[in-house]
Amino acid sequence: NNSCWGAAPGIKIPTLIVHGDSDTDVPYSQSQKLVTLLPNATLITIKGADHRYTTEDHSKQMLEAFYSFVLEQTA
Numbered sequence: 001n002n003s004c005w006g007a008a009p010g011i012k013i014p015t016l017i018v019h020g021d022s023d024t025d026v027p028y029s030q031s032q033k034l035v036t037l038l039p040n041a042t043l044i045t046i047k048g049a050d051h052r053y054t055t056e057d058h059s060k061q062m063l064e065a066f067y068s069f070v071l072e073q074t075a
Helices: 002-006 028-037 056-074
Strands: 015-020 041-046
Touching (some): 015 028, 041 056
């Protein structure tokens, strides 16, 4: 659906996208596209992670990415 991509350039706030490159529920390519459309976005790729970050290591990487992003925004 192209309408969901159309809103992206209007989102100006800092945005973090964290995506596992082994996600079979949501294609990783969607995050790759979205990060190019959002003016202030960062994509963090968790190598080998699935949609639910089911391994402890993947969960830890995902949470650390979010914590770092939030701390950076509030500094």
